[in-house]
Amino acid sequence: MATDKQTLRIGLIGFGCVGQGLYDILQQRPETGFEVARIAVKNPTKPRSLPLSQFDFHADDLLHDPSLDVLVEVIDDAAEAFRLVSEALRQGRRVVTANKAMLARHLPELVQLQRQAGGTLLYEAAVCGSIPIIRTLDAYFGAEPLRSVTGILNGSSNYVLTRMGEEGSDYAPALAEAQAKGFAETDPTLDMGAFDPRSKAVILAAHAYGTFLQPEEVLNLGIEQINAVDIAFAATLGRKIKVVAGLQRLPDGRVTALVTPLFVAPESPLYSVDHEFNGVLIEADFAGEQFLQGRGAGGHPTGSAVLADLAAIRQGYSYHYPKLTTSSPTYATDLELEIYLRTDEDRLIDALDFTEISEEADEDGYVVGYVALSNLLRVKELIQKFGAFVVRTGAVRPLTATTSALELEESL
Numbered sequence: 001m002a003t004d005k006q007t008l009r010i011g012l013i014g015f016g017c018v019g020q021g022l023y024d025i026l027q028q029r030p031e032t033g034f035e036v037a038r039i040a041v042k043n044p045t046k047p048r049s050l051p052l053s054q055f056d057f058h059a060d061d062l063l064h065d066p067s068l069d070v071l072v073e074v075i076d077d078a079a080e081a082f083r084l085v086s087e088a089l090r091q092g093r094r095v096v097t098a099n100k101a102m103l104a105r106h107l108p109e110l111v112q113l114q115r116q117a118g119g120t121l122l123y124e125a126a127v128c129g130s131i132p133i134i135r136t137l138d139a140y141f142g143a144e145p146l147r148s149v150t151g152i153l154n155g156s157s158n159y160v161l162t163r164m165g166e167e168g169s170d171y172a173p174a175l176a177e178a179q180a181k182g183f184a185e186t187d188p189t190l191d192m193g194a195f196d197p198r199s200k201a202v203i204l205a206a207h208a209y210g211t212f213l214q215p216e217e218v219l220n221l222g223i224e225q226i227n228a229v230d231i232a233f234a235a236t237l238g239r240k241i242k243v244v245a246g247l248q249r250l251p252d253g254r255v256t257a258l259v260t261p262l263f264v265a266p267e268s269p270l271y272s273v274d275h276e277f278n279g280v281l282i283e284a285d286f287a288g289e290q291f292l293q294g295r296g297a298g299g300h301p302t303g304s305a306v307l308a309d310l311a312a313i314r315q316g317y318s319y320h321y322p323k324l325t326t327s328s329p330t331y332a333t334d335l336e337l338e339i340y341l342r343t344d345e346d347r348l349i350d351a352l353d354f355t356e357i358s359e360e361a362d363e364d365g366y367v368v369g370y371v372a373l374s375n376l377l378r379v380k381e382l383i384q385k386f387g388a389f390v391v392r393t394g395a396v397r398p399l400t401a402t403t404s405a406l407e408l409e410e411s412l
């Protein structure tokens with residue numbers, strides 16, 4: 001195994017946006033002491049920026065090469081990534097990954113594998129690209145209770161919202177621009193439907209609170225149906241619509257997680273996080289508020305986070321998951337959220353079963369009021385199906401009434 005002075009030999013699995021970003025950084029900075037010794041990709045006929053002789057087409061060969069000190073997994077296939085990463089950890093190897101979908105689905109198992117076989121898995125690049133949020137939560141705030149962790153965790157949807165909200169673009173061209181600039185995932189639904197930031201919220205919950213969540217437990221509402229009425233409504237409030245992932249400790253000690261569009265006020269540091277940028281606000285019991293902002297995607301910013309993990313691995317660092325204890329807080333969904341719902345579909349309003357309505361504008365087709373979180377989780381697909389759009393106001397309160405959305409949903 002390499003010591004501090006030696007160059008670490010990297011096995012790089014995946015040579016797309018992130019893999020090439022890392023490769024380029026290491027070429028520009030040979031003094032960092034990392035050498036990309038082998039590269040595995042999938043498609044043997046694809047044109048490459050390096051000679052073909054530099055590529056392997058079977059990632060398993062890298063997995064079983066003992067001369068490699070660290071494996072970097074940056075492929076776009078979550079199931080295959082899990083197979084490769086879990087096998088490497090079973091061998092007690094040191095691995096860096098950027099695959100948030102894989103981590104969100106399998107984190108408990110991956111933590112267990114590290115503990116069993118003594119391997120290390122770092123994944124700073126998986127959440128907010130270049131922003132050092134995971135190590136900040138795991139190492140720096142490992143001992144301090146956190147009130148909340150709130151962030152814009154998806155650069156593509158934030159780019160689209162900025163282009164629409166402040167620059168007057170329509171949805172489709174704004175999304176096409178985000179894709180052309182390389183911010184968007186291969187499948188845009190992951191970004192625009194808020195599945196990508198939901199994965200990141202699940203990862204953050206493990207480090208911020210020691211709570212393992214399954215992605216499906218967390219409400220994610222996207223922006224595919226946003227239109228000019230919604231933007232105009234936000235403007236009348238003096239707010240911007242942003243997709244915000246919020247983890248919050250409740251007064252009874254449980255935690256909740258929500259990933260939805262939110263009306264963000266100018267006083268919030270998230271208000272000025274625009275275009276492809278990401279931002280995370282940490283509220284700690286003793287430190288108070290801290291805010292991190294930076295580039296959440298792209299080859300170099302994400303490659304920079306992978307480089308930081310490689311440097312940490314060289315120093316023998318691994319995540320401690322300090323909040324993962326037998327008394328880790330449980331997950332709460334028995335809450336009501338205040339939402340703005342824009343729809344012309346009465347059946348949806350019925351299905352959501354508002355417990356209180358504070359504003360209703362028939363001509364613009366919107367309602368503002370409180371609904372049970374469980375109802376939003378149940379009728380999430382209907383919101384999409386009916387072309388409706390939901391924005392949270394930010395108000396959350398304990399559940400005040402039992403709801404009947406399940407029955408209503410069945411009648412639709």
Ligand SMILES: NC(=O)c1ccc[n+]([C@@H]2O[C@H](COP(=O)([O-])OP(=O)(O)OC[C@H]3O[C@@H](n4cnc5c(N)ncnc54)[C@H](OP(=O)(O)O)[C@@H]3O)[C@@H](O)[C@H]2O)c1
Pocket residue numbers: 013014015016017018019040041042043044046059074075076077080098099100101125126129182183186296297298299302
């Ligand atoms: N792009 C970003 O800004 C960003 C930011 C944060 C995290 N991430 C995450 O980083 C990962 C990689 O993203 P990306 O944007 O770099 O993807 P990408 O540009 O689509 O590249 C994917 C790479 O993985 C390779 N690959 C796929 N399946 C493989 C397999 N079974 N064996 C070997 N190689 C395989 C592909 O091979 P071929 O070249 O042969 O097609 C390609 O080189 C994803 O998990 C993504 O969510 C990306």
